[in-house]
Structure formats: C-alpha cells, structure tokens
Amino acid sequence: MQRSHQRADTPTGHVVVIGGGIAGLAAAHRLVATGLRVTLLEGADRLGGKLMTGEIAGVQVDLGAESMLARRPEAVGLAGEVGLADRLQPPATATASLWTRDALRPMPQGHVMGVPGDPAALGGVLSPEGLARIARERDLAPAAVGDDVAVGAYVADRLGHEVVDRLVEPLLGGVYAGDAYRISMRAAVPQLFEAVKEGGPLLESVRRVQERAAARQRTGPVFQGIRGGLGTLPGAVGDAVRAGGGEIRTETPVLGLTRTDGGWAVRTETGTIAADGIVLATPAWSAATLLAAECPAASAELSAVEYASMALVTLAFRRSDIEANEALRGRSGFLVPPVDGRTIKASTFSSNKWSWVADAAPGLFVLRTSVGRYGEEDHLQREDGELVAVSLRDLAAATGLTARPVDTEVTRWTGGLPQYPVGHLGRVARIRDEVARLKALRVCGAVYDGVGIPACIGGAQRAADEISRDLGGRHGTGAGGDHRHADPGSGHGERGGTIAV
Template identity: 40%
Template structure:
C-alpha cells in the first residue's frame, strides 16, 4: 500500500490530498497532519449570525482557472459568486476619500492621468517627464517596488497609490516587495527593453477582459475546504510535527504517523525550515530566511447602518485621523455592498484589516482594543457611528510570506534543492504566489510530481 503524509491542512495541503487520492487510487494511505483542530490554515469561515462569513481571504482572481475548475470537480460550481458590478473601491489619502485610481498596474501609473486626483502637480510633471530620463535596468535585475517607483515617479505615488494595493495583497509595503516576484509582467517588460517605467507599465498591464476580476463562494471557503477533505478520504492526525527523518529502508518517518513512502510539506516556510534543516541544511536555511507578516481582521455586523455604495476603502500609508493620530486600519471591506449574496441576508457587514510587515504589534492587542480601533477608524473614514450587534476578531500570525527583492532567485534555489530529495515535495503561498489560485496550482503540481515519484 502506497502511503503519503501531508503536513499542513490549509488550502495547499487539502488540494494536494484531493489530487493524490485521484492519482494514487483508493488503496493509497493518505494522512494529513496538522497541529490545529480546524482545517483551512489561513482560510476560515465563521457564522456571524446572518450566515457564514470569511475572515481570511474572501475572494480569488476569477480570471485564473484554478478555483472555478476545482469547484466544478467537486460539484460546487453553484457556490461561485461575483461581486457587485456597481460598487467601486475608494482610497483614503491626504485626509480625504478618492476613487481608487484606474489604469494602473498594482497602483503604478503609466501616465499622470491615472493618479492626478491623489498627487500634487509636481509629481504629475515628474511622471510625465519620466520617459525622457534614462532607465537603469539590466535584464534579470530585481528591485523593491517602492524604490523603483519613488525614484522614477516620486514618493507620493508610492505612499498614496502603490502601498495601499500591495498592503492588501501581501500585508507588506512596496519598499520590501520585489518587482520580479510581485509584478512579474512588469519585470518582463523591463527585461524586454522598455525604456521607461511608464512604458513598462503600458506593456505589463493585462488586456481588459469582460467579466468581474474577482470571485467568491456563497457559503465561504469552508465549503471548499470540507469538500476537499471529504474527497481525499485522508486520515487526520492532530499533532505538532517537530521532526522529519528517514529510516534504513528509505521511508520517511513522522512522529504520530509512522513510516510513509512520500511526504508533502504544505506549511509556512519557517515550519518547513525547522523540519528540513536536519535533512538538507542549505534548504532549511533558505526556507528560514523567508519572512512572514502578521495581520488581523475584525468583522463587524450591524442590523443597519449607512454604508456608502462602495465595495471598500484602501488606506494610504501615513494617513492621520481627525485628531492627528495615525489610522490603524489598512483597509475596510464593505462586504454587504461588495457581495450581493451577503446583502440578500439583510443587515450590514464590514471587515476591517490591520497589520503590515514590520508594524504588526496591533495584531496582538486584546479583542476589545481591536474592535474599538476598528470602530474609531471606521467612524473617521466613513462617518459610521452605529454600534455593531456582533463582532469577530481573527488574528493571522505569520499569515503572509513577504516577497522581498531576490525572492524569485531564492525560490529557484529552494525548488532545485527540494527536487534533489526523493519523494519529498513542498507547497504553499511562499513559493509561487500568495493567492488561493496560485496555492491550488502549486499544490496540484507538487502532488503530480510526488505521485509520479511513487
């Protein structure tokens, strides 16, 4: 009997288990090991009274095929929902609300027209003159997004347009985020000879396509997670895996599981590092060098409140409230405006997000402090003074890996080192993308390689 252990019961581990069951057949022994009683890792769906609500990721890029195809495989296509086509996002910058700039690449404009409403005239002139200045870029180079944008367009573009978007995706800042890892199409345009950042953005922006950019699940990600677990028919072991060794016969040995033929590690990079440093010290060291950011989500439910007809608000870096104190929230999702299926339930739902890399102390504040901070910032930004009827605080310690300059090269070394270890595979958000579709793709590929090796 072929046996496989998957360490980690997040979306990556569960997708891998589902794939391996199909690839290895009914007689294979598949074991999922995780220290948590709850499956899902950094995805979680909770009941907010009016129904299930996601308090981790709530959406996925709909134009990627992985999630819709997975839902179809599992008979869950009816769960697929789309956001409102009329509710647009806002940006809080310079103490005021603005429409989120359009025509940018993750907030980076091609011309000043995209960001004219949120930056000063001097910055607009700098953007428009940028194409006349030589651009120092050698194919294969990498740089921090913020350093590149600030040098070419000025710091206001970075703080007011780029940071809010990157903060929402990575819980990081552009000054610590790699161009090559986070914006591969931009890096490709620069490698391909674009003579300016503006020209590179024009080349790198995706071709407009019909239909919504994002999708979600009617009953939340919990439905998908449970379906993947059921499909895998895997045994579950609740345990901390502190050691990974091989016996004299070449099988992997995992405490609490025993000897297995293959292992797939679907855990955060620091955890994988601890397990592999005794197997391959260089690989373990590379994994240990990948930093993580922590964040928190405060979900607030109201019987009624006067929310604007917008999908949410991103907050620029350095924003102050009406008393001159820095805003603590980095984003507000007006969920009952963004998602029609939530609006149908009645009441109003708002998600307030906190925490960026290097500034995550607020994540560990008590629940009442976080709820109070969410309400205060919501009042300052949107004028909402109503008292919520329900609230839920979800902390995500080490929730998102940081794609720093050099990340792509580091991951290439990690992939090569892992490939040299027989019947071992890695999966997770630190490898080839933080979004759910990327995790599905990476886990599926890892499962296919492991099945072939077995």
C-alpha cells in the same frame, strides 16, 4: 483465478501530506485521484489555514480570505471538482476607493498594482507636485533592473515617492501586507518586471502590460467568491479526499522527518508513519524545522523567510442605523495608504460586496477592517476591544459612521503572509534545488508559488504530479503543467486574501 492488472504508469505507494491548508488539501485531492494511498496530517483542530468561516450576529461570514482570482483556472477548477460550481459568485460590486488626504476618492483606473499608465487618472490622489514629478520621467536616464529590484524603490526613482506612498503601497499591501520598498518586482509583479526589462519609460512599460493583458483577456468575472464563504472550500476538498479513500488527521502535529531505505518515517505524537512520498505544505518556519536534519541547506533558506501578521475586525450593524450614510452605499470598500498614518489599512463592505451576505442578513450591514502590516505587528498586541475601537474611530473619520455595532469579531492571523523581498525567487529556486535531491519529497504553499489561492493550488497540484511520477506514474491527473508564481501583473492581482476590497 482472475488476476488484476495494474497499468505500468499507475503510481503505487503511500504519500503523507503535511499541512491542511488549501495547498495541502489540493495536493491530497490530486494524489488521491491517481490511486495513491494518501494521509494528510494537520496540527490544528481544523482544516483550511487562512480560509475560515465564522459567525457574526448569527450570519456566517469569511474570517480569512474571501475571494479568489478567477482568471487563473486552478481555484475555480478545484471548487467545481468538489461540487461547489453552483455556489461560485462574483462580487456584486467592485467599486473600491482610496481613503487618502482625508477623503474617500475613487480608485484610479489604468494601473498595474498601483503603478500608473495614465497620470491623468490620478487627480485628487496625488498633489500637483506629485503629478509634475511623473511628467519628468522622460527626462531621466534609463535604469536597468538587473536580476531583481524592489517595486517601491524602482517606481519612486522613476515617478516619485508619492506614487509609491499613495498607490503602490496600499495595493501591494492588500496582497502581501508588506513594504512596497522591499517587495520584489520580479516576484510580485512579474509581467511589469519583464516589460521594464525591455526598456523605455516606466509609463510605457505599464501600458505594454495592459495591452498584453487585454489581448489575452478572457470573459467572465475577475474574482469569485463562494456563497456561504470561501472558507467552505477546505471542508469540501477534505470531504472529496475522504471520499476518494484518503485519510485526514487533524490535531496531529508532525515532530520530525527521517529518510529510510524505503522512503520516509514521519514522527507524530502518537507514533511513526511510514511513507513512500512526502508533500510538505506548511509555513516556512515549520518546513525549516522538519527539513533541518535531512536537508539543512533548504532549512536555512526557509528559516530566513519573514512573515507579516494582521488582524481582521468584523463588525455587524443594524441596517436601519446606517441607511442615511451615503459613504457606505455602492462601494465594495476602501484601501488606506500607510503614509496617511491611519491604523486600519483597508475595509471591506461585505454586505455590498457579496450578495449572499446581504441575502443572509437583510437587516444587517456587515463590514470588516484589517489592521497590521509588515513591521507593524505591535497593533496585534492590543485587546480585542481596542482593535474594535480604533476600527470604529477610523471608519468614522473615513465614512462618517457613528452607529454602534450589534456584534463584533476579531480574528488574528499571526504569521499570515510570507514576505517576498528582492531575491525571493532566487531563494525559492535554491530551496527547490536542494529538496529535489531528496527522494519523493516536494514542497508547496504560499512561500513558493504566490500568496493567492490559485497560485497555492497550482503549486500543490504540480507537487502532487511530481510525486506521482516519482512513485511510478507517468503524469498527474490533469492539466498539471507548470503552475508558476501568481500573476498579479495583470493589474488585478490576487487580492483575494484577507484584506480585499
């Protein structure tokens, strides 16, 4: 009689992944590769979370995140593993602008998330008074940052409010849809935080960050998209999970988690699922509810996480109607400082930025705007027609666009982005310390590891590797390693969310 021999370091058991966004899918993909039995549960009727495609004027476009940082390996690596390597495509142009002081102005170069290293690049964006304020930084006494500090507050103290209001706010807002005066420097711009801790003027700290980034810079594009839309990635990962033997159930909300002698009981509307391990890849409010009984301290911390909501307005125009508009040529789009009082906070010229969009609809020009920041969610209560109208009004003021769209699509992302205020990383550490007391349960997602797609994937892979070890495996299936917070400190940031330009 032939016997099968299982390696001692091969994990065994059944893992339930709760949440079908890109983090949950990445965790399931990693777990399936170890040989574990995997069931992924998603409450919505589709996979992908903030990655989603849709149609406008018959053309498939992204209605959520549209690009991913390519200088981190996790996202492009996962795309390659699920058969999308030949569809990876960098932006056709990355020439973004700032719409400020009633004009579209070139995006200044040489900054780290809007914090400048060379004031000479800021003419036209800052006033003469704002430029003079930067020059006075060398006369200021050193300022310690302690364990953490708000980006906006620190930069305003050192370089003046204009730098924050006209540079840092639109760039950080492009990542977090948040308030720069509240966002943690340690969490959002960690390399700058470390450089500032070394002492010296802030401008010199920025230059040190840039020099270090240049020293380790890899060749290749900074960002990548996917032909057909970044929203096609979740489906490809889901297909790979199923092909590896995993089960995926949509429209299956999880109602509760209970520890058992053998592991976990996962309660759904249709019954209870026994699990040896759990990966919890849901937004903070959902994770807080599910952990309330078994891990109340982590639940309380998660309940305190705030989110920003936003809407994307996608517009398609006849190319013949906009050909005379010089402002729409060559640019990938523009960002808008909140201080200028506009409704939209950014616009992406999709037909310029992505050659696959232009190729799919040569007779159309597709662009999109974003509306809504932290604390400005009232805009999302407007009817679709109102959001289209205010977007067209602002686009007309910014670019002179007067053409009427042939099709429109409004996509609302309620609770779209977790906020990273001062102390956020301390909160994450406390959550993970409490969760670590539970047998074979890990958390992952944008709340913990960064809002960028590579950061979410990296955190999910780490969670999967840890579960694998808990269930008897020596390690995960690949690089694993310590996938920590997203690294926007390079000056590029993972803008590849909903409002990148």
